[in-house]
Amino acid sequence: xxxxxxxxxxxxxxxxxxxxxxxxxxxxxxxxxxxxxxxxxxxxxxxxxxxxxxxxxxxxxxxxxxx
Numbered sequence: 001x002x003x004x005x006x007x008x009x010x011x012x013x014x015x016x017x018x019x020x021x022x023x024x025x026x027x028x029x030x031x032x033x034x035x036x037x038x039x040x041x042x043x044x045x046x047x048x049x050x051x052x053x054x055x056x057x058x059x060x061x062x063x064x065x066x067x
Contacts, residue, residue, distance in 0.1 A: 009035040 012031050053062040 006035075006039075
């Protein structure tokens, strides 16, 4: 599993400060938008998706399960 979203945002802010001194505003806005979206997704409940396709005689043609 990845880093905590707040820790990852802090690390990116630290990297921005040292790498490119003049493009900070655009990078910061993008970083904050990305962080907000990531934090929102991580606060949502998990979803379970099941897809099954059957042949005309009833056999499973395709089974996909994402958890």
